Amino acid sequence: MEWLVRASTLVPFVLICLTPALAAGQNPPASSPNEDARHPWIVVGGASMTLLGDCTDCEADNYIHSASVIANAGVSITPRTDFGVEILWTPQTLATGDRTRLTFLMAAVQVRPWVSHGFFLKGSLGMAFLQNWLDTVEENAPPIRSKAFALGLGAGWEWRLRGRFGAQVFGAQHAAALGDLVTSERTAENVMGNFWSVGAAIVIR
Numbered sequence: 001m002e003w004l005v006r007a008s009t010l011v012p013f014v015l016i017c018l019t020p021a022l023a024a025g026q027n028p029p030a031s032s033p034n035e036d037a038r039h040p041w042i043v044v045g046g047a048s049m050t051l052l053g054d055c056t057d058c059e060a061d062n063y064i065h066s067a068s069v070i071a072n073a074g075v076s077i078t079p080r081t082d083f084g085v086e087i088l089w090t091p092q093t094l095a096t097g098d099r100t101r102l103t104f105l106m107a108a109v110q111v112r113p114w115v116s117h118g119f120f121l122k123g124s125l126g127m128a129f130l131q132n133w134l135d136t137v138e139e140n141a142p143p144i145r146s147k148a149f150a151l152g153l154g155a156g157w158e159w160r161l162r163g164r165f166g167a168q169v170f171g172a173q174h175a176a177a178l179g180d181l182v183t184s185e186r187t188a189e190n191v192m193g194n195f196w197s198v199g200a201a202i203v204i205r
Contacts, residue, residue: 041082041110043072043168045201049090051102053133056189066092068197072108076205082110086124086152088174090195100132102193104150104174118159118168124152128176133193148176148193158203166203172196 051064067090074084086108092100106126113119128150154172161167178191 038075038077039164039205041072041074041076041084042204043070043201045070045168045170045199047170047172047197047199049195049197051090051092052194053192054194055191058188064092066090068195068199070197070199070201072110074108079115080112082108082205084108086126088152088195088197100130102131102133102176102195103129104152104176105129106150106152108152112158118157120156120158120168122152122154122156122170122172124150124154124174126150128174128193130176130178130193133178133191144181146178146181146191148178150174150176164204166205167200168203169198169200171198 047068047070049066049068051066053062053064069089071087072082072084074082076082084107086104086106088102088104088106090102092102104124104126105128106124108122108124110120110122113121128148130146130148132144133146152172152174154170156168156170158168159166174195174197176193176195178193181188181191
């Protein structure tokens with residue numbers, strides 16, 4: 001839990017440092033009004049995801065594979081920086097037959113260090129809403145709806161296809177800290193969720 005809190009405080013600082021700035025005394029290059037104006041930033045795609053549930057006294061080897069849907073919407077505030085909201089959703093049927101659902105709702109910042117290249121970094125911070133997540137760390141767990149502090153980090157490559165349309169491939173890791181979950185038999189301490197995804201999306205900007 002402590003490492004997650006520390007990481008969340010570092011994300012804004014790292015993203016700000018990665019945002020290129022003009023050197024002092026340097027004249028900015030000429031640009032068209034369309035390049036300076038803020039415009040919508042929309043990303044919709046899917047990914048293959050690997051999930052891992054863990055807690056203090058649980059065996060951290062219950063890997064689960066699932067599909068997921070991801071969407072971002074916001075504005076491009078500079079030619080290199082996008083800011084908006086990220087939604088990540090994934091359903092999963094466990095080996096017990098129970099279903100768990102996860103929804104992330106987060107603020108997201110995406111930075112492109114080089115305007116002429118498609119490489120980007122993205123950080124997100126917000127909340128995760130989980131249903132039956134305790135089933136991933138112990139058998140016969142009662143159905144519990146949980147909210148969790150969530151953090152996401154990712155990177156990828158974007159291509160401009162035609163007009164404002166483009167495509168991207170990406171890889172990301174999301175983590176959710178649920179804290180202690182109380183059941184009728186015991187208390188599961190420091191319950192965590194880790195989510196690794198690789199996917200592709202359509203981009204409108």
